[in-house]
Every structure is written in C-alpha cells, then in structure tokens.
Amino acid sequence: xxxxxxxxxxxxxxxxxxxxLVQAAATAGVDVLALTDHDTVDGIAEAQASAALAGxxxxxxxxxxxxxxxxxxxVLGLGIDxxxxxxxxxxxxxxxxxxxxxxxxxxxxxxxxxxxxxxxACRLARGRIVSRTHxxxxxxxxxHAGSMREVFRRYLVNNRPGYVSxxxxxxxxxLAWIRAAGGMAVLAHPARYRMSASKLRRCTGEFRECGGxxxxxxxxxHTPDQVRSMATxxxxxGLLASCGSDYHGPENPWIRLGELPPLPAGCTPVWExxxxxxx
Numbered sequence: 001x002x003x004x005x006x007x008x009x010x011x012x013x014x015x016x017x018x019x020x021l022v023q024a025a026a027t028a029g030v031d032v033l034a035l036t037d038h039d040t041v042d043g044i045a046e047a048q049a050s051a052a053l054a055g056x057x058x059x060x061x062x063x064x065x066x067x068x069x070x071x072x073x074x075v076l077g078l079g080i081d082x083x084x085x086x087x088x089x090x091x092x093x094x095x096x097x098x099x100x101x102x103x104x105x106x107x108x109x110x111x112x113x114x115x116x117x118x119x120x121a122c123r124l125a126r127g128r129i130v131s132r133t134h135x136x137x138x139x140x141x142x143x144h145a146g147s148m149r150e151v152f153r154r155y156l157v158n159n160r161p162g163y164v165s166x167x168x169x170x171x172x173x174x175l176a177w178i179r180a181a182g183g184m185a186v187l188a189h190p191a192r193y194r195m196s197a198s199k200l201r202r203c204t205g206e207f208r209e210c211g212g213x214x215x216x217x218x219x220x221x222h223t224p225d226q227v228r229s230m231a232t233x234x235x236x237x238g239l240l241a242s243c244g245s246d247y248h249g250p251e252n253p254w255i256r257l258g259e260l261p262p263l264p265a266g267c268t269p270v271w272e273x274x275x276x277x278x279x
Contacts, residue, residue: 006244011043013133015249018047034059041082065168079277080183102130112161191226214240231264241267
C-alpha cells in the first residue's frame, strides 16, 4: 500500500480543490491519502466522495496549529470524525483568530506601503482560511518579491513588516480535541522546527505524555539525514512513524504527491498500530 498522510487543498492553503487533489493522488499511485488542511475540515466531504469514485482510501484529517513554549507547532489529527463537536468548537476558535490575524497582516503591510494585500489574499484564498501563504502569493504576483521564500524572509517573519505572531491552542487541548474526534495525533514535520536537539526531545516527550501517538519521520521537507535522525528520535521516544508529502499543489514541483522514501527500518508505521482509526 502506498500512503501519503499529509496534504492540503483549497479549503486551506493548497491550490487544488479536494476533488482535484484526490484525482492527482490517484494518478500518482497513492492508495491511502490523508487530507489535512490547516485548522479546517471543510474539504473532507468532497474528498471522501472523490476517493470513493477513484477506488482510493481517504483518511479524514486536519493539521492544527499549536503554541508551545513561544513556538508554533503543527499537529496532525488522522482518522478524525469531522463532525465531532469538541473538535469543531476548537477549530472555530482558531478560525476566528486566523480571521483577525489575516486582517492585521493586511493592515501592517498597508502601513509599510503595500496597499490591497488583504483584498488580494482573500481573492487568492478560495476556501474559508486566509493564510500567510495567500499573502505571499499576492506579494509575488504584484512583484514585491521573486519567490514565496523571499516574501516570507522580507515581509512575514519576526521583525518584518507583515509579521503577526501566532496565538494558537495549547498542546494538551489540541490532543484532547483529536482524541475526542476518534483520531490519532501525529507531530508534523518535526525537523522543520528551529529547535536544538534537546528541546526537540522535550517537545516530543511532552507530546507523547499528552497522548500523542506518532511523528512524521518522512516528510516532503525532510532531507535524507533528517529522515534518519527523526527515525532515531521516533524510536527512542516510543512513537509511531508517519509519512506525508505536505503537498500544497503543482506550483511546488519539488514536492510531489506520494513520492516519498520508505520509512526507515525499526520504525512502526502508524497504520500498523492497533489504534489506527482507519481499521
């Protein structure tokens, strides 16, 4: 079976509709795809219907924003019930903050001499979520930077004119939402966080103690060396291993749906756990 357990659609900051995403995954030979949009489950029903027609298995998921020790983390909920009330209330709170943050980013960019960024980001965000990615796409479109990476470096990170810090949910409450929805909590792309090795061990340890089940060992953003180090950390912490491309769309050709190396030897995949919600 060919798994890709981290992907995004137009419901958050991806560029394909849920239906188009599923069709692209089927074409790429993916057997099991998780749709994990940022802080929303709006695309799941469409993706499930498309997966049924394509003969694929769709894992309903979400990628939830967490504030931990003044740092933003992302936690995947895999196999969740998107209709769960506790999860819905939590995501509603995050959505309200995202609305305020997006408007504030627009105001700050306007003060920095870039008018119309809020309206431009809203135009590019065809789903409910307006994210920093949509602002970045607008700024590239308008010629303020040559690439998305340059936009973030010049405008959207700390001490830059469009930066607004995240005020997300606490780790323990996010894991409680995921458990209430019947899902499995997986720490997303851990090698991406700017942490020392000791701080990352503290993070994964607290994640496990709060009820976290697994971590992404293989990610579209992990180098081969990072895959090996994350595999070692995963095994040492007694966590299950997951894999996901973190695919957002064809505009990022270096990340392709389903094109992932195998999990390293010694890792126990999340889908082999007796607690895997998709059995």
